Amino acid sequence: MPKHDETTIFSTLLVDLAANEKGKVWPFSTYSVTTEMKGGFSKTFDISPEELRLNFYMNKDNTQVHVESMKKLNERVIQNRNYLRNSSNKTAIYEEYCRNGVENPSAQVDLSFLYQKGVVFESSSNSNQSSIFGSSEVSASPASNPFARLSNFTMPLDVNLISRV
Numbered sequence: 001m002p003k004h005d006e007t008t009i010f011s012t013l014l015v016d017l018a019a020n021e022k023g024k025v026w027p028f029s030t031y032s033v034t035t036e037m038k039g040g041f042s043k044t045f046d047i048s049p050e051e052l053r054l055n056f057y058m059n060k061d062n063t064q065v066h067v068e069s070m071k072k073l074n075e076r077v078i079q080n081r082n083y084l085r086n087s088s089n090k091t092a093i094y095e096e097y098c099r100n101g102v103e104n105p106s107a108q109v110d111l112s113f114l115y116q117k118g119v120v121f122e123s124s125s126n127s128n129q130s131s132i133f134g135s136s137e138v139s140a141s142p143a144s145n146p147f148a149r150l151s152n153f154t155m156p157l158d159v160n161l162i163s164r165v
Contacts, residue, residue, distance in 0.1 A: 006094040009033055013093065017085055027077045030105050039101030043080040045109045058117045069113055069121040076123040
């Protein structure tokens with residue numbers, strides 16, 4: 001039996017999203033709306049700064065691969081966060097909460113690009129893809145990145161730094 005009702009869960013989710021945006025919390029983290037939720041929401045995934053750093057160094061001879069991956073990852077996070085804040089998804093979000101989320105949401109996203117030289121992240125979360133929630137289409141496009149500027153999450157392109165590796 002869930003501890004919280006649909007309105008409480010959705011309200012908490014919105015407060016958390018707003019706090020994350022203001023605090024510039026790492027955007028590539030799995031999210032659970034309550035501590036009793038055993039897994040995370042399927043629209044979230046974990047990528048550590050170290051994994052992104054490794055990807056950058058593997059692609060240091062072609063930094064555009066890393067930059068393009070970061071751009072696509074950022075777009076995916078924005079799309080997923082917009083889905084979570086969309087009130088028309090409130091019931092589906094609550095149902096996922098009641099099922100304790102997904103044990104490993106990152107397993108639902110192909111993150112193999114992180115460990116492959118020359119491979120750009122390909123977001124498979126397009127408007128025609130469906131998930132346990134149905135369509136992932138978001139009607140409103142964000143005016144800006146809600147997590148901070150994209151440049152805050154890319155590795156430095158300092159030539160001196162690259163040459164020391």
